[in-house]
Amino acid sequence: MTTAMCYQVKTAAGTTSPRGVSLNVLDTAPAANPLSNGITGPRDISYVKMLRISVTDVCNLRCVYCMPEEGVEWLGKSEILSFEEIAAVVRASVRLGITHFKLTGGEPTARKDLPVLVALLRAIDGVRDLSLTTNGILLGPQLVKLKAAGLDRITVSMDSLRPERFSEITRGGDFHRVWAAIEQALAMGFERVKINVVVMRGMNENEVADFAGLTKRWPVTVRFIEFMPLGRSGLTDNPLESMVTESQMRSQIESAHGLLQPVDRTSERGVGPANVWRIDEGVGRVGFISAMSKPFCDTCNRLRMTPEGLMRSCLFDGGEVDLKPILRSETHQAASTQTPAEHNTGNLVGLDERVMRAMTECVALKLDTHSFTGNKAMNRIGG
Numbered sequence: 001m002t003t004a005m006c007y008q009v010k011t012a013a014g015t016t017s018p019r020g021v022s023l024n025v026l027d028t029a030p031a032a033n034p035l036s037n038g039i040t041g042p043r044d045i046s047y048v049k050m051l052r053i054s055v056t057d058v059c060n061l062r063c064v065y066c067m068p069e070e071g072v073e074w075l076g077k078s079e080i081l082s083f084e085e086i087a088a089v090v091r092a093s094v095r096l097g098i099t100h101f102k103l104t105g106g107e108p109t110a111r112k113d114l115p116v117l118v119a120l121l122r123a124i125d126g127v128r129d130l131s132l133t134t135n136g137i138l139l140g141p142q143l144v145k146l147k148a149a150g151l152d153r154i155t156v157s158m159d160s161l162r163p164e165r166f167s168e169i170t171r172g173g174d175f176h177r178v179w180a181a182i183e184q185a186l187a188m189g190f191e192r193v194k195i196n197v198v199v200m201r202g203m204n205e206n207e208v209a210d211f212a213g214l215t216k217r218w219p220v221t222v223r224f225i226e227f228m229p230l231g232r233s234g235l236t237d238n239p240l241e242s243m244v245t246e247s248q249m250r251s252q253i254e255s256a257h258g259l260l261q262p263v264d265r266t267s268e269r270g271v272g273p274a275n276v277w278r279i280d281e282g283v284g285r286v287g288f289i290s291a292m293s294k295p296f297c298d299t300c301n302r303l304r305m306t307p308e309g310l311m312r313s314c315l316f317d318g319g320e321v322d323l324k325p326i327l328r329s330e331t332h333q334a335a336s337t338q339t340p341a342e343h344n345t346g347n348l349v350g351l352d353e354r355v356m357r358a359m360t361e362c363v364a365l366k367l368d369t370h371s372f373t374g375n376k377a378m379n380r381i382g383g
């Protein structure tokens with residue numbers, strides 16, 4: 001059941017502007033948070049449970065739906081947050097009630113010493129779920145270290161089961177290497193490995209049933225993602241032409257494998273925005289992330305942080321708040337001195353307080369429903 005609410009929205013500059021907005025929100029009451037200021041629903045910081053952290057904008061592939069082939073401008077090294085700065089944001093996030101953290105990019109495994117970051121974040125009390133989304137090319141040799149550092153879950157992107165086509169879509173990726181990394185992750189006991197498939201008309205749409213068929217043999221969750229026109233990519237000229245909707249994907253799967261059976265969302269950790277199903281006799285699961293045909297903004301419980309420390313309210317054109325000036329200010333030396341009692345009364349000091357307030361401002365910038373296009377490519381936002 002859902003409820004409609006009216007509330008106030010804060011702008012990035014910190015001014016409060018009354019805005020009578022009707023928004024459907026989930027019934028489950030979030031824990032009270034002194035920073036919420038009476039706001040409820042997805043624009044309430046207490047509602048946020050997942051922070052997706054893009055650890056680098058750099059990538060070793062150039063997937064057609066994500067980036068242009070050439071001319072991408074990369075961030076400078078000094079612009080990117082250090083591991084300590086990322087950990088500071090995670091510490092503040094935990095205090096806001098955020099429990100799930102996803103490392104993404106760009107290609108996170110291309111960031112030097114990724115397992116060191118994983119260990120740093122794992123050691124923070126309150127981090128319940130730590131996961132990684134990767135293109136899998138560099139994953140195999142890092143798996144042992146990542147697991148030892150405390151990584152819980154892995155999602156691998158794989159848009160075709162045909163090596164040649166895989167290479168075309170990723171502009172050069174080696175299918176066999178990625179598949180071997182998936183098999184290795186399963187053999188190492190990573191809990192329900194996910195496979196992300198962006199489905200595009202005229203490219204891989206005829207493989208949807210084959211991908212769903214994988215779940216008969218493998219205990220993986222295959223998530224079909226609708227293409228989203230974000231930033232500049234190989235598909236931006238005519239995005240509508242490339243889009244395949246969830247209902248079109250479903251009918252392909254059901255003609256090949258019979259009716260999809262619903263799966264209880266609570267039975268799967270880290271389900272996120274996907275709605276989850278299984279095919280008859282399937283050991284794995286099938287999910288759909290249908291941001292274009294069925295936007296899920298009214299139940300969105302996530303924030304994203306870019307590699308340079310912009311906290312972003314939405315994948316599309318939602319507002320953002322810059323954390324870097326806070327993280328790099330001289331005054332944050334007094335950080336992390338709050339007691340739980342100070343937290344509960346809203347009497348906060350130091351770095352944690354400033355990051356928490358900035359995140360609270362950011363979540364209030366979420367739109368009722370996202371726009372059709374987004375101003376930044378996924379590799380910058382942390383998809």
Ligand code: SAM
Nearest residue numbers: 066105106107133134135157196227228378383
């Ligand atoms: N490089 C890693 C990877 O590809 O898994 C992590 C970052 S990538 C931006 C995260 C996810 O976003 C991938 O599953 C990718 O397929 C998806 N993605 C990127 N651009 C997209 C777009 N325009 N529409 C839908 N999904 C997209």
Ligand code: SF4
Nearest residue numbers: 059062063066106135
């Ligand atoms: Fe790189 Fe991932 Fe974007 Fe592909 S989807 S270009 S692997 S960041």
